[in-house]
């Protein structure tokens with residue numbers, strides 16, 4: 161994926177489609193667009209912080225569409241996704257300790273219990 165002909169050429173084609181400081185959502189957008197056949201790359205400000213230009217606390221993730229031809233289609237998919245309310249990222253309440261757990265965590269941040277809903281099954 162690092163085989164672009166010239167940096168200048170790819171820079172004017174690549175467009176940012178999505179950014180969020182919730183890295184799980186950024187991954188979700190990237191995977192969704194790839195499943196639709198749209199080539200994307202993910203950029204993370206933490207990479208740049210290694211150089212020392214940004215504070216380490218800043219970890220905004222970004223999804224960039226590699227070809228501007230797909231930008232409009234990607235934009236539509238992203239807005240549809242946002243409207244679909246992402247049930248898998250909803251916050252949930254731990255059945256063991258009753259703490260509210262952010263939807264991006266697979267297990268309870270407090271006691272490491274798995275969400276009860278997942279054990280029941282994937283039926284809607």
Ligand SMILES: [Zn+2]
Pocket residue numbers: 254255256257258259268269270271272273
């Ligand atoms: Zn818990």
